[in-house]
Amino acid sequence: MSSNEKAVAEKLLQSNAIKLNPAQPFTWASGWKSPIYCDNRRVLSFPFIRDFVKSEMCNVIFQQFPDAELLAGVATAGIPWGAMAADQLKLPYIYVRPKPKEHGLGNQIEGYFEAGQKVVVIEDLISTGKSSLQVVDVIKAAGMEVMGMVSIFNYGFPVAAQNFEKAGVPYVSLTNYGTLIELAVEKGIVSADQHDLLMEWRKDPSTWMKS
Ligand SMILES: O=P(O)(O)OC[C@H]1O[C@H](OP(=O)(O)OP(=O)(O)O)[C@H](O)[C@@H]1O
Numbered sequence: 001m002s003s004n005e006k007a008v009a010e011k012l013l014q015s016n017a018i019k020l021n022p023a024q025p026f027t028w029a030s031g032w033k034s035p036i037y038c039d040n041r042r043v044l045s046f047p048f049i050r051d052f053v054k055s056e057m058c059n060v061i062f063q064q065f066p067d068a069e070l071l072a073g074v075a076t077a078g079i080p081w082g083a084m085a086a087d088q089l090k091l092p093y094i095y096v097r098p099k100p101k102e103h104g105l106g107n108q109i110e111g112y113f114e115a116g117q118k119v120v121v122i123e124d125l126i127s128t129g130k131s132s133l134q135v136v137d138v139i140k141a142a143g144m145e146v147m148g149m150v151s152i153f154n155y156g157f158p159v160a161a162q163n164f165e166k167a168g169v170p171y172v173s174l175t176n177y178g179t180l181i182e183l184a185v186e187k188g189i190v191s192a193d194q195h196d197l198l199m200e201w202r203k204d205p206s207t208w209m210k211s
């Protein structure tokens with residue numbers, strides 16, 4: 001684990017963004033059942049932690065995608081992170097809804113953009129990658145060029161890596177499941193039994209608790 005990945009994982013633990021409840025599993029956007037949930041929305045409530053994560057995100061955007069012309073947040077949890085990063089980096093900003101709004105202007109992409117602009121997509125978290133890649137498709141269909149994507153957290157599932165590779169979208173995450181669990185064990189937040197269960201679940205999350 002890199003020191004930056006560890007530092008961001010530490011901030012997620014400090015803000016109690018990580019919830020464990022194997023007895024009453026969480027249902028994810030994909031429909032998968034999970035004993036763990038990472039609630040990055042909570043990080044927004046703690047100014048110093050929020051500022052640290054925002055700075056890490058800006059560093060990654062600046063280093064990995066120096067030619068970015070526009071940032072795009074994935075609704076809803078990616079919106080505040082994208083907006084804060086755009087503000088810090090003085091880049092224009094849009095956000096993208098999962099489907100067009102059903103009243104008002106009927107927009108799916110909110111904000112001003114121009115065809116041909118080089119975009120970096122900002123998401124809070126990648127599980128299967130479906131939510132972010134849906135947004136990538138919408139941005140491409142609107143004539144923009146997607147340079148890549150940055151998220152705070154990534155579970156590191158092979159299915160997500162395959163989905164991003166198929167779409168030809170490079171992605172970077174500030175921290176990941178392996179780093180987080182290792183640190184949580186080190187700090188005594190996760191017991192040996194919980195660690196075993198989390199490792200077992202991680203092998204085949206799509207079928208966990210379904211049989
Ligand atoms: O990689 P995926 O399998 O698509 O899962 C990750 C997505 O799930 C969460 O969003 P959610 O749909 O819960 O909605 P929210 O952002 O509105 O909270 C999260 O914020 C990601 O967008």
Ligand SMILES: O=C(O)c1cc(=O)[nH]c(=O)[nH]1
Pocket residue numbers: 027028029030036037038039040125127128
């Ligand atoms: O896949 C999801 O829906 C998901 C997982 C998770 O840990 N946190 C979250 O906000 N969404």
